[in-house]
Amino acid sequence: MRNSLIVLLLIPFGLWAQHTADHGVVKGIVVEDFGDSLSPIPGAQLRWLGSDLRTVTDNEGKFEIDHDPEYHDLVIEAFGFKTDTIEYDQEEFLSIVIRDGNLIEGVVVEFDADKLRLSLIDPLNAHLIDQGELRKAACCSLAESFETDPSVDASFTDAVTGTRQIQMMGLSGKYVQLMQDNIPMTRGLATVYGLEYTPGAWINSIQVSKGAGSVVNGYESLIGQINVDWKKPGNAEQLHVNLYGNQAGRAELNLIVDQPVGSRWESTLLAHAKQNQVRWDNNEDGFLDNPLASNFNVHNQWNFVGDNLHVELAAGALSYNTVAGQMEYEKGDNVVGSIYGVELETRRAQGFAKIGYLFPDEDYKSVAIQLSGSYQRLNNVFDRTNYFGEQLSGIANLIYQDEIGDNENQSFKTGISFLFDEYQEIHKYDRYERLELVPGAYLEYNLVPNDDFALVAGIRGDYHNLYGFFYSPRLHLRYKLSELAAVKLSAGKGQRTPNIFAENIGYFVSSRQWVIQGDLNDNGYGLDPERAWNFGLNLTKKFLVGIAEREGSWTVDLYHTRFENQIVIDLEDATMVRFYNLNGQSFSNSIQTELNYELMKRTSIRLAYRYLDVRTDYISGLLEKPFVPKHRGFVNLEYQTKESEKGGSWKFDVTTQWIGPQRIPNTMEKAPEYRLPDYADPFWVVNGQITKVFNSQWEIYLGGENLLNYRQSNPILSAENPFSSEFDASMVWAPIFGRMIYGGLRFTIQ
Secondary structure, three states, X not given: OOXXXXXXXXXXXXXXXXXXXXXXXXXXXXXXXXXXXXXXXXXXXXXXXXXXXXXXXXXXXXXXXXXXXXXXXXXXXXXXXXXXXXXXXXXXXXXXXXXXXXXXXXXXXXOOHHHOOEOOOOOOEEEEEOHXXXXXXXXXXXXXXXXXXXXXEEEEOOOOOOOEEEEEOOEEHHHEEEEEOOEEOOOOOHHHHHHHOOEHHHEEEEEEEEOOOOHHHOOOOOOEEEEEEEOOOOOOOOEEEEEEEXXXXXXXXXXXXXXXXXXXXXXXXXXXXXXXXXXXXXXXXXXXXXXXXEEEEEEEXXXXXXXXXXXXEEEXXXXXXXXXXXXXXXXXXXOOOOOOEEXXXXXXXXXXXXXXXXXXXXXXXXEEEEEEEEEEEEEEEEOOEEEEEEEEEEEEEEEEEEEEOOEEEEEEEEEEEEEEEEXXXXXXXXXXXXXXXXXXXEEEEEEEEEOOEEEEEEEEEEEEOOOEEEEEEEEEEEEEEEOOXXXXXXXXXXXXXXXXXXXHHHHHOEOOEXXXXXXXXXXXXXXXXXXXXXXXXXXXXXEEEOOOOEEEEEEEEEEEEEEEEOEEEEOOOOOEEEXXXXXXXXXXXXXXXXXXXXXXXXXXXXXXXXXXXXXXXXXXXXXXXXXXXXXXXXXXXXXXXXXXXXXXXXXXEEEEEEEOOEEOOOOOOOOHHHOOOOEEOOEEEEEEEEEXXXXXXXXXXXXXXXXXXXXXXXXXXXXXXXXXXXXXXXXXXXXXXXXXXXXXXXXXXX
């Protein structure tokens, strides 16, 4: 074994995907052997010892590297694994297998990497959405990246602004910790808006984890974590261009450039532009169906890889401008009470630094520091209501990990962290200011005594300058029932500080009065932080069927979330939206089952069903949470033709969802013509896409969203008179746009 390199900065979810191809090359694959399954290792670096010839594995762990007969020793380096060297003996295809961090010789690898989305080994209930999955749909932003994933739902906050939000387990996405490369970045004022800040073309993969997450990442994970792995040095294409347009006039351009700088540094530049200046009113209600938008986003990252030191430096900025409202509204119109208009202006800058050091001659011992900072300003006008928000944030996290004694079956991570948040908000004429200082410490213990059992137990304690000391315990267990089946258990507690205005933007687009039932002279809005326990059980079973041994998997998830305190959003009085601390109980019960199966070669199906029981004690009693369907069905079918000699193929993908009845808040205070039923009718949504891949560089795609053209009939109450007390555009539970056809082009140089 020659040298070692392990990087803690990314809990090994970091995926790399770049390779070079030419005639006279050595081909192969790099995988990790879990004992019951193989998983590709994207981003593993390979180089001939003593030469400058090198490459990186792609998303399926495959590689091609030029070979000179002068060189015989091939060095393999991968994040989270030991660096090692193998002797090349003129093999036609190299199978490089890593088990427990070590290279295993003499193993022949034959598998389809796309099938390996679920792990029987990881104690956390997590699954991966890779680029192959993301490209099944338009995937214009992070909020639109879950169309083919049944665990996360995306919807609109209202029928005017075009702002999207997500749900998991029937609960708002604000209870899911959103991370960028394992650093909590999308939080605070960006909790809802931030879903639009990550263009889909920038995403290398998404890791969705159910249940309270690792204590290493902080205390704000109440029901799960979504970690977005951005394209960066090591996994970005040398050049990638993505053009997108749809029938409503929306046009997007994404540009990715990756360039090595010397032998140790590498830089990636990501750029995004979005324009939509076409006025569209398909349902003839007098309001723009799609907001006018002018968005620009840029991000630059530099990585340094040394023998024992790894450094990542990144910075980015964005400017987002949205104009919505009635068709006649122009930006800057100040004719109050004449034409209803909405203007959303966002400015944001962010950056981070990660530094990891591995102690020489130590296989697991390392220390790392993560530093991140962001500044965001929101300046929003909702006709007669103004909202201004400003946030300055910083996070520091020092991580140390090591094995316990000489026992490789036991290890730990420990560290200290510090969170700084400064908020200034103005709602109408009321000013809200808040400074949060939160030092914390944590310890996470990992035990893997054998192949059948694994445990991750963590606890962290934090002291909040406004709310005092609190603790966050987390536990994950995995037990192997058989070679192809495992059960996982989890339990954990999380806490978060609410941001009333930024997290509930949809209610600005209504005549409702905002009523905050707290002591406004107290901390924040006079409301307590939100705290919840989450308990989960997951059963995963993999199987092979038929003579051809087609691979499949079946999972069952059962999760219960119970709030100790929650900021209740009460819509039961149609004249107002009330916010108050929970007095009673609030819980979510989620049952989901999912079946993935390869029907035939290059043809796969995904079936899922989810049942939700989400209830909260309101002033009027214990009620179902509104706009949450108890039942949801999901079917995804994909087919790909056989690749040509040049790598060309056709790809077909169809996703169908059935959304069951949803409770609608009480509207009896409204005039009879604007009253809504107690429950919304169930409906179907069908999305589809066809992709033509010409070769490794060129592909085009054509797709449609909401192909059945189902629309909510009255997404804007009193649209004809938006200045009346009956006006409400926040009662949205179904698609508000009709059928949407889109197309695009992708050009890539690996």
